[in-house]
Amino acid sequence: MSDGANRPQGVSPDPCELEILVTASEAYPRLEALFLAAHDRVDMGFRLFDPRTKLRSDAARAIGDTWADLFLHTLNRGVSIDLTLSDFDPVMAHEMHEQAWHFVAMLTALNEMSAPDAARIKARCILHPAKGGIVPRLMFAGRTRKELMRIVRNINDSPDPERRFRFTPGLQDLLVFEGGRVRARPRALPRLYPVTLHHKMAVFDGGTTYIGGLDLNERRVDDAAHDQAAQDTWHDTQVVSQDPSLAKDACAFLKALPQVINREGQLPKPVSAFRTTLSRRRASDTLSLAPENVSDSLLDAHLTQIGKAQEFIYLETQYFRDRRIVSALVAAGKRNKNLRIVVLVPAAPESVAFSDRPGLDARFGEYLQARGMRRLHACFGDRFLAVSPVQPRQPDRRDTSAERATLAGAPIIYVHSKVSIFDRDTAIVSSANLNGRSMKWDAEAGLVIIRKSQVEALSQKIFRYWLAQEADGPPKKVFAQWTQRALQNASLPPSERQGFIVPYDMKPNRQAGTALPGAPEEMV
Numbered sequence: 172m173s174d175g176a177n178r179p180q181g182v183s184p185d186p187c188e189l190e191i192l193v194t195a196s197e198a199y200p201r202l203e204a205l206f207l208a209a210h211d212r213v214d215m216g217f218r219l220f221d222p223r224t225k226l227r228s229d230a231a232r233a234i235g236d237t238w239a240d241l242f243l244h245t246l247n248r249g250v251s252i253d254l255t256l257s258d259f260d261p262v263m264a265h266e267m268h269e270q271a272w273h274f275v276a277m278l279t280a281l282n283e284m285s286a287p288d289a290a291r292i293k294a295r296c297i298l299h300p301a302k303g304g305i306v307p308r309l310m311f312a313g314r315t316r317k318e319l320m321r322i323v324r325n326i327n328d329s330p331d332p333e334r335r336f337r338f339t340p341g342l343q344d345l346l347v348f349e350g351g352r353v354r355a356r357p358r359a360l361p362r363l364y365p366v367t368l369h370h371k372m373a374v375f376d377g378g379t380t381y382i383g384g385l386d387l388n389e390r391r392v393d394d395a396a397h398d399q400a401a402q403d404t405w406h407d408t409q410v411v412s413q414d415p416s417l418a419k420d421a422c423a424f425l426k427a428l429p430q431v432i433n434r435e436g437q438l439p440k441p442v443s444a445f446r447t448t449l450s451r452r453r454a455s456d457t458l459s460l461a462p463e464n465v466s467d468s469l470l471d472a473h474l475t476q477i478g479k480a481q482e483f484i485y486l487e488t489q490y491f492r493d494r495r496i497v498s499a500l501v502a503a504g505k506r507n508k509n510l511r512i513v514v515l516v517p518a519a520p521e522s523v524a525f526s527d528r529p530g531l532d533a534r535f536g537e538y539l540q541a542r543g544m545r546r547l548h549a550c551f552g553d554r555f556l557a558v559s560p561v562q563p564r565q566p567d568r569r570d571t572s573a574e575r576a577t578l579a580g581a582p583i584i585y586v587h588s589k590v591s592i593f594d595r596d597t598a599i600v601s602s603a604n605l606n607g608r609s610m611k612w613d614a615e616a617g618l619v620i621i622r623k624s625q626v627e628a629l630s631q632k633i634f635r636y637w638l639a640q641e642a643d644g645p646p647k648k649v650f651a652q653w654t655q656r657a658l659q660n661a662s663l664p665p666s667e668r669q670g671f672i673v674p675y676d677m678k679p680n681r682q683a684g685t686a687l688p689g690a691p692e693e694m695v
Contacts, residue, residue, distance in 0.1 A: 195394075207230055216254075223389075246286075255428070255429075261345075311363060326346075365612065371383060402525045410620075432450070450613075477593070491540050513557075515560070515672070517587075557675035558637075559675045602615045661673045
């Protein structure tokens with residue numbers, strides 16, 4: 172691990188260099204530095220990228236206050252920017268759909284604000300074209316029509332309904348704007364768009380790649396202390412690679428994506444450690460809700476490494492739900508009685524942890540995770556440890572009163588990172604959760620790390636972060652350190668704990684979980 176930001180000017184980057192960035196407090200300033208150092212072009216793909224987000228580093232703040240200012244500065248230096256953002260289902264994810272188009276409008280406007288000889292920004296918002304056929308549309312019609320009526324009321328209650336309507340292009344065939352108000356068209360039947368672009372990466376001058384699980388907005392701002400309201404915490408991981416082959420593959424993925432998802436092109440085969448998930452619309456979707464998968468190399472990478480692991484697997488993920496991942500772990504555990512597993516997940520999904528009324532999809536996800544945890548516990552017994560991070564304090568007035576925002580008497584730390592480590596020989600850092608959606612449906616990107624020095628640096632940084640101690644020695648000892656720290660913390664008041672982890676409580680998600688027979692597990 173190294174700090175590329177401190178590299179002397181004029182010194183070429185080491186292609187073996189890998190920077191590990193934990194939380195936005197490390198990642199955002201590094202991303203700012205990469206923009207300030209860019210010479211020619213930046214190619215980007217994110218789920219969310221809010222140009223109103225405040226700049227963090229002194230160097231970036233010297234040129235402005237927000238990311239919009241940094242983008243403008245970059246364009247005026249002659250560096251072009253190509254940014255693809257995800258669009259969202261305009262009805263079932265209306266707020267995110269509207270937000271995405273606001274972001275694109277803000278970014279595109281920079282071309283009018285920049286100097287006459289400045290480079291240009293190309294900002295686009297892409298809705299994955301996979302959609303539910305007429306059968307699922309009719310099945311969900313009651314729910315989607317109800318949501319459409321809620322949107323109509325919300326727009327009409329706003330100070331400027333016309334402007335709101337203009338920034339919701341996905342509703343143009345469902346709503347009509349007349350007399351200063353919107354109304355639903357007669358017999359409007361919303362379509363279902365279940366797939367999003369979930370990758371988070373940027374490539375600088377075709378050589379440096381910033382990649383992982385972290386989008387950019389104020390909600391994701393957090394640091395290593397996590398000393399804020401439970402609902403404001405956010406733990407994530409990014410890496411920066413200087414491997415030119417990885418950068419080439421990442422750029423090829425971003426360039427090909429719009430055509431591939433629309434069945435108009437093929438996904439280039441990577442030559443580096445770059446791995447992806449990608450699906451495309453079906454040629455015929457009358458009956459189906461699911462898209463057609465065209466790349467599941469992130470799933471393949473996980474299954475391959477699970478099969479190879481000899482002593483220790485560490486999985487840090489927002490969701491642990493995928494049946495194939497769980498089955499591979501169970502098979503490995505039956506074959507190898509020396510194999511031990513640590514799974515680190517948030518105490519509850521965001522929509523459950525910070526709300527007392529989770530939706531049906533959230534309860535379905537809870538059911539799948541409870542099933543997976545139960546299978547691992549039955550197979551591995553005391554060779555399996557599931558943990559969740561919490562803050563070293565008692566809840567106070569800052570924290571939401573939602574029941575699952577606390578665990579073991581402390582406010583939770585929300586985990587969004589996606590890191591998998593196998594025997595300290597191989598690791599995977601990506602945007603993909605260990606759920607069916609990330610493994611088969613959404614657009615995801617990451618890398619497989621095989622250089623042992625890099626895997627060791629990643630392991631040490633992450634383990635030290637959670638345990639507040641070095642995790643040295645053979646895998647059996649490392650597993651014992653995790654177990655001891657979690658159990659010891661559970662027996663102590665929050666203020667006396669070391670590190671952040673306590674045992675994951677499986678009971679609430681078993682109680683909250685709801686099976687949905689016939690529903691594709693990839694929905695969640």
